[in-house]
Amino acid sequence: ELYRLRPQACALPGFYLAISAGGVIGGLFVVFAAPLLFATYAEYRFGLLVCCLLALVAGRPHTARRLPAWGWAVSAIAAGVLVAWFERIGLRAIAVERSFYGALAVREQRHAGDQVRFRELRHGGTRHGLQLQDERTRRMPTAYYGTSSGVGRILAPAAERGRRIGVIGLGVGTLATYASPLDTVRFYELDPGVERLARAWFTYLADCRGSVEMVSGDARIRLATEVDQAFDVLVVDAFSSDAIPMHLLTVEAFALYRRHLAPGGVLCVHVSNRHLDLVPVVRGGARALRWDCAAVVDDGDAEDWWLHQSVWMLLIEDRRQFTDPALRELFPPLSATALPVNPWTDDRASLLSALR
Structure with a gap:
């Protein structure tokens, strides 16, 4: 024309x-x-x-x-x-916010089955977290972060001393519910709108029994400029919608995470995705750094509808550092269906290698 x-x-x-x-x-x-x-x-x-x-x-x-x-x-x-x-x-959102990083919406509704009221945060087609609104259940971990999920198995057991927990990606702040009074949870969040909505419409941060620290900006850039944080647990859960932050899954990024982990610290990477199989990608990065690595698949619970199916990767320098035998047993050889791929690096990374 x-x-x-x-x-x-x-x-x-x-x-x-x-x-x-x-x-x-x-x-x-x-x-x-x-x-x-x-x-x-x-x-x-x-x-x-x-x-x-x-x-x-x-x-x-x-x-x-x-x-x-x-x-x-x-x-x-x-x-x-x-x-x-x-x-x-x-x-049907009760709150919406849009920024350079996308459009966010908070929706409140009742579950069709039991009429339980809940709120959820959505970014595009992805649910970033939900919270039950009843006073008795609002502190329960939900969505991809239940006690049977990979990250839940690491954080749920009570610790004898205060832990430092790092979380890349705030969501609605669900992981703050695992903190004990002596724990410190340090969140890294790129989108300021996510933090505003999480504080205004969800209570996980306000209800946290431990200390909450918030760092704004790209997590990898901020970690590169910070002193070693000595995290006992570092969680990587920074996916926006179905977009993959490839710079957070490279060998160089994993090396940076290791620098910020305390001895015996655990790296938890959330890899649930409808279109990409990221298990081999993380496994390749773990092999490059000579870490033990396990994939934990949680099928959720049909009765507890607020818990979603999730896939988490757990990385630790040596599985024998776990004092709990049940955690050590999570580290058998991965399924043959999770074929290893060349690890992603800052110079070479391709989503084609991870397509389902």
Whole structure:
């Protein structure tokens, strides 16, 4: 269509300059203006409607010329109403926030089976955490972090002394529920909107029995500039929607995590994903650093609907450092279906190697 509409050769520079300027203006609008004007991706839906309308007009130019002004007005109003409707249903959210990193929504509802009220935080199509709203159950770990999950098996046992627990990725702060009065939980969160919603609409951080520390910014960059934190447990759970932060899963990143672990410290990596099998990726990184590594698959509980199926990788320098035999038994050879791959590095990492 652009080729058909091209002007004479003498006017081509201005023609292509106008096209380029339109792209620049659109990009600036999406990056800077849209997050301030819309709480969700309303401009995407509106743009899609406009494109469909323009496609109809381009296909029938004579019909478009005969369309009266009121017809165009009705079309514009219908498009606006449709966008507003999508905005309102916006997952029927009680709170929404949008930033450079994406659109977040807090939704409150009742479970269809037992009418238990709960809140959840969603980023795109991914649930980042949920909390039961009853006073008796609001401190229970939920979603991917139950006591039978990989991270739950590490954090649930009571410790004789205070632990330092590092968590990359805040979510709604669910892991704070495992802290004892002597523990310190240090969260690293890239998106300030996640922290604001977690504090405003969920109580895991406020109910934490231990101390809570919050660090804003990219976790790997912050860890690289910090003194050794001597974490007893370091949890990597920083996936946004289905996007994979590849720089957090490279051999160099694992070496950085090891520097911040205390002797006998455990690294827990959340690898649940619908499209990618990240178990071999983490296993390759563990082999490169000569760590013991285990995959813990938790199928959840049909009765406890608030617990989700999860896959966690547990890494430790030597499994014999576990005093609990049950934890040592988690480290048999991995299934033959989890074929090893070349570990990801900062110079070479490919999602194709992890596709299911």
